[in-house]
Amino acid sequence: MRCDDRVPVTVIAGFLGAGKTSYLNRRLASGDIEDALILVNDVGEVNVDVAAIDYRDDRVLSLSNGCVCCTLGGTLAEQLSQALRLKARPTEILIEASGVANPQRIADIARLAPGLELADIVVLVDASQAGRLALDAQVGELWRAQVHAAHRLLVNRLPQEDSARDQLLGWLGQLAPGAAVATEPVQVAPASSRTTSSGPAFWQGNGAKPSAEPFAERARHSGLTDATLHLRHPLVAEELQALLERYRDCLFRAKGFVRCRLADGEEWRSLQLSGQRLAWQSHGPPATGAVLVCIGRRGERFTRLMEELAQLDSETDTAPMAPIGR
Incomplete structure (x- = not known):
């Protein structure tokens, strides 16, 4: 435990289907997570994602039927407060956010809570969908707010061509200034999606280029x-x-x-x-x-x-x- 006795909190975020649960399970399988508390948020009245977490049942808590960055903000704060009162105090807390959550708002809850310390914001990105989502009229701002909030950006399903892969990673680096950008060990994008897999290739074909301006506070998922x-x-x-x-x-x-x-x-x-x-x-x-x-x-x-x-x-x-x- 840290000398100041604060519990580190890691937020794991990314748009719907970006690979958050798979990433968390790989970390659990590697053995580098011990005595952690895992909070899993999901949209819908049934939390499907929590059933897929391969960890001790008493250390995986479900936050269902909402998004922790908005409707479940109070519930998240309560769960974090209760975690600090557990007899077996967790060594760290991992929060898997909903695919439509703004991780910055979740991070603010963890940052301000007594006894906790924000350690990391990890954002997963599906490269095969990045260009399309960045330009989407309904979810583009939300997707870019997620990317902008990252401390670490983990990119999977990359295009097969080296030039397209390098261009994509460079573009994502502009969208997440200051974040460490790395690739995830997930399959590359299928050949059928190559033309839309990278952000630059996608916008060049449509004549509209998404900017790299932050959208952390303006992102909504009302659509x-x-x-x-x-x-x-x-x-x-x-x-x-x-x-x-x-x-x-x-x-x-x-x-x-x-x-x-x-x-x-x-x-x-x-x-x-x-x-x-x-x-x-x-x-x-x-x-x-x-x-x-x-x-x-x-x-x-x-x-x-x-x-x-x-x-x-x-x-x-x-x-x-x-x-x-x-």
Whole structure:
């Protein structure tokens, strides 16, 4: 413990699907985190991300149904205060922020709280989406506020070409002055996304160049909305995936746990959709039950997506799933 007995706090941030949970799990697997307290914030009434953290259950706390930089500000301060009163005081506190959180506001809470010390703001960036998000009318300012707040900027899914990669990293360095910029050991961007993977290449093709001015205080996510769907029936994974693909224009993120119908039975799987990737993975029966959290652009398209998801769930010819534990 530090000689002044303050507990260091690290904020882990980044836009939806940037790789925050994967980064945290890699740190946990490396063994360099001991006796830490982990706070995980998620948008939606069910915290899907917290179930994916591979750490002691009593040291992972969930902050659901909001963004800790705004609606959950009071809850976060309370959790941090309680952490300092634990008999087994944590050696450090890690806060995984929501994908629509402004990390600077979370950092301010940690910075001002007695007994705590802000140690680091780590921001993950998906390079394959950077140019598109920087220019997006609804989330561009938020994305750039996240990047600008970083002490350390960790960039993954980089373009394969050296020149495009160097140009992208240089641009991100301008957006995050004073931050250390490093690359994350995640797969490179697929060939199909190369033309939009780097910020410079993307804006050159559209005639509009995002500036490197800070947007920390002006960023808002008023154009975003979220919805949580509790699934009553097992679904065919291919049908669900096809439906989500049709709404990529309004859907930024989808994640959850689905009981999938197979030719010879059923299987629990986790679903993660962000950017150009939709990934399925086998999973044990989750405590949340079958649930899907979607985050996207507010409007008729998103409303229609949720209606079609509910319809897909209701049209299955199998009986509803029994609640977990029965």
